[in-house]
Amino acid sequence: MKKSTIALIDDHKIVREGLRQLIEKLGNYSITHEFENGQIFLDTLPFAKEKPDLFILDYSMPLLSGIEVLQQLEQRQDEEYKVLLLTQHLEEDIIESAYQYGARGFLHKNCSAAELKFCLDNILSFGYSNVTEILKRIRNYKTREENKPQNIRLSDRELHFLTLVCDERELTYEQIAEEMNVSVKSVDVYRNALFEKFQIKSKVGLVLFSFRNKLTAPFC
Incomplete structure (x- = not known):
């Protein structure tokens, strides 16, 4: 059975190494690419060889934040990128912006291995994860003046x-x-x-x- 391929975009090498070891133990996944920030990732596009099935993107990075990377990906018409946003911040504004610009799911960095596997499986199988949760968040979200x-x-x-x-x-x-x-x-x-x-x-x-x-x- 062919493994699902994943790219990691995070400015901390130790985080990438930890994610690689964890993800490759979780199931039929293979980490094929690593990028130390969003700008380097964007500069490689489009991929010369086979594009990864999923991208795990850190929210807090130098040069470009995860949201800014998502914004630039949304402007590209050549490819579709399935992105899981990994963040320490779960404020509604951040989550709303992530989905607005095409993220397929989000996870807190304190998530368990089981939660990570669930999210990966859902995005790869169904295209999205966390949709029910974001619907609940938005329904309970106090409408802002500009909205x-x-x-x-x-x-x-x-x-x-x-x-x-x-x-x-x-x-x-x-x-x-x-x-x-x-x-x-x-x-x-x-x-x-x-x-x-x-x-x-x-x-x-x-x-x-x-x-x-x-x-x-x-x-x-």
Whole structure:
């Protein structure tokens, strides 16, 4: 069975070595690349050889923070990068920004080996981890002045699509198409329309947009 490949982006060598030893003991994983900061990582893109399946990115680094690395990755159209953000900070602002810019999951640096394995497995198998947790965080998050709901106009189909995206069942786009009784191509049209109108770049970005503007349950 082919091992899932992982890249580590952290400015502390001892942390990278510890992660390497731990991850390679956890299961069918192989650490194929290491970068001592986000700028060096970005300078290597795109990968000359096979791209790793997943990237573990430290939040606090010199030159560029983990969030700034995610922002630059979101601007690239050539590849998709599955990134797990590793951080000592679990403030809602940081988590929200991480997902806004395409992170697939986040973990506190004090997590257990079992929690790390769970997160890796979920991102590699399903594309995301921690989605249920971030939904709970956002629902309980006090709306800031700059995030007051806007006057958003959506078609009935777009709103139905957005409601299903925010469903706690964490439906895939194929499952959303079945729920809406339309083709997957039609769902792609709804998604791309929202992406274009509101400058959104990811599925979790849609969830954040919806909750920030109180467009779906539990706000209406």
